[in-house]
Amino acid sequence: MKRFIALLGLPAFLLMLPFDAAADTLNQADTAWIMTSTALVLFMCIPGLALFYGGLVRTKNILSILMQCFAITAVVSALWLAFLYSLSFSDGGGMNAWIGGLDKSFLAGVTVDSLSGTIPESVFSMFQLTFAIITPALVIGGFAERVRFSAVMMFTVLWMILAYAPLCHMVWGGGWLAEMGVKDFAGGTVVHINAGVAALVAALMMGPRRGFPTTMMLPHNMTMTFTGAAMLWVGWFGFNGGSAVAANGSAGMAILATHMGAAAGSLAWMAMEWIRHGKPSMLGIVTGMVAGLGTVTPASGFIGPMGGFMIGLIAGVVCYWSVIIIKQKLKIDDSLDVFPVHGVGGIMGTILTGVFAAPALGGLGFDEGITMIQQVGIQTVGAVVTIAWSAVASYIVFKLTDALVGLRVDQQEETEGLDLVFHDERGYNFDSGSR
Numbered sequence: 001m002k003r004f005i006a007l008l009g010l011p012a013f014l015l016m017l018p019f020d021a022a023a024d025t026l027n028q029a030d031t032a033w034i035m036t037s038t039a040l041v042l043f044m045c046i047p048g049l050a051l052f053y054g055g056l057v058r059t060k061n062i063l064s065i066l067m068q069c070f071a072i073t074a075v076v077s078a079l080w081l082a083f084l085y086s087l088s089f090s091d092g093g094g095m096n097a098w099i100g101g102l103d104k105s106f107l108a109g110v111t112v113d114s115l116s117g118t119i120p121e122s123v124f125s126m127f128q129l130t131f132a133i134i135t136p137a138l139v140i141g142g143f144a145e146r147v148r149f150s151a152v153m154m155f156t157v158l159w160m161i162l163a164y165a166p167l168c169h170m171v172w173g174g175g176w177l178a179e180m181g182v183k184d185f186a187g188g189t190v191v192h193i194n195a196g197v198a199a200l201v202a203a204l205m206m207g208p209r210r211g212f213p214t215t216m217m218l219p220h221n222m223t224m225t226f227t228g229a230a231m232l233w234v235g236w237f238g239f240n241g242g243s244a245v246a247a248n249g250s251a252g253m254a255i256l257a258t259h260m261g262a263a264a265g266s267l268a269w270m271a272m273e274w275i276r277h278g279k280p281s282m283l284g285i286v287t288g289m290v291a292g293l294g295t296v297t298p299a300s301g302f303i304g305p306m307g308g309f310m311i312g313l314i315a316g317v318v319c320y321w322s323v324i325i326i327k328q329k330l331k332i333d334d335s336l337d338v339f340p341v342h343g344v345g346g347i348m349g350t351i352l353t354g355v356f357a358a359p360a361l362g363g364l365g366f367d368e369g370i371t372m373i374q375q376v377g378i379q380t381v382g383a384v385v386t387i388a389w390s391a392v393a394s395y396i397v398f399k400l401t402d403a404l405v406g407l408r409v410d411q412q413e414e415t416e417g418l419d420l421v422f423h424d425e426r427g428y429n430f431d432s433g434s435r
Helices: 002-015 021-025 028-056 059-089 121-142 149-172 176-180 188-206 222-244 249-277 282-299 305-329 338-356 372-404 411-416 418-423
Strands: none
Touching: 028 059, 028 121, 028 222, 028 282, 059 121, 059 149, 059 418, 121 149, 121 188, 121 338, 149 176, 149 188, 149 372, 149 418, 176 372, 188 282, 188 338, 188 372, 222 249, 222 282, 249 282, 249 305, 282 305, 282 338, 305 338, 338 372, 411 418
C-alpha cells in the first residue's frame, strides 16, 4: 500500500523538476492567438482590401485591383522567405541601427523548436509577413487605374527592400527609432505613414487619371466596397490585438481601443458629410472607419478605450478635410485617398500616442523619466523620419521602375481599361451568352 501511495506521488514530484527552456517559455494560448491574428490580418488584404479598393474603381479596372492585391501577396511572401524577414528582424551587426543582416535568409534557423518570446518563431515570422503584405497593397490605391501591371510587380520588389525593411527594422527590429523610444504598437509609421507617403509620391510622379478632376469617376460597386470595409474592421482586431504578441490584457485593451477608434471615425466622417451636404453617404462612413482604424493603430496598445474614441473622432474630421484639400484644392489624383486617410492618419496617430498614453487620459504611461511633452517630441521625430525615408525611397523606386519597365499606361490603354489590356479578362460579363 505504501508503495502504491508513493507511485501516486511520483507525478507531483516530477512536476517540480526543472524542464528545458522551451517548455518553460512556450505559451500555447499566446501561440493560438497569434496564429488567429495572422489569419485575420491576411484576411484584411485578400479579400478585405482587394474588395474595398475594387469597388471604388471603375468597372473596366476592377480585376486589375484584385490581381494586384493577390500578386503582391505572393511576391512579398517569396521575398520574406528569401531575405526580407532577415533584413527586418535579425541583427545587422554594424548596420543594426538601420537594417538587419542576412543570417536568417531563407528562414535559416527557424525550426519547429525555435522561439520568439513565448511563441514559435515560425508563427512570429508569419504574423509579421502579413503586415509586410498589406503595406504595399495599400500603396496601389495611389496610382489605381493608370499603372502597368509589370510596374506594380517591380515597385513591390524594390520598395520592400528600400523602404519597408529598413523602417520595419528601425521601429520593430531594435533599430535606432526603437532605441530612441518611438512607440508604434501596430504600424502607424511602418505601415500607414510609409504607405501613405509612397502613394502620394506615386500620384505626383504619374500625374492624374485621364479626365481628372473634371470627369466624374464614381465607384462602380459600393456593395463590394462595403463588404471589403466590413472585413477590414474585423481583420483589424488581429492587426492591432495581435501586435501584443500575447493573449493577455494588452491584446484585449488594444482590440477595445481599436473598435472605439473605428466607431468614432465612422461617426465623425458621417457627421461632417451630413453637415456639409445634408446627407451622409456609405462611402463616407466606411472611409471614416478606415481613417479611425489607421489613426488609432500606433497608439492602440498604449491607450484606453476613451483614448481610442477620441483619436477616432479627431481622425474622422482631419482626414475628411485632408481628402478635400488633396483632391479638390491641390488637385492631386491620389485615386483612392491613400495619403489623406492612411498617411495623415498615421502621422496623427503616431504623434497622438504621446498624448493619450498618459495615465491621466487612461493610457499606460511612458518610459521611466519621460514626460508627455518629451514623448510627443519623440513621436514627432519618428513620424518625420518615416516621412522622409519613405519619400526618398519611393521616389528612387518609382524612377527605377519607370526606367526599367515604364510606370504608366498610354492613353488608349487607359481608355480601354487595365482588365483587358493586362489580363485579357473582364470583371463582369453580362451578355446573354453568359447568363
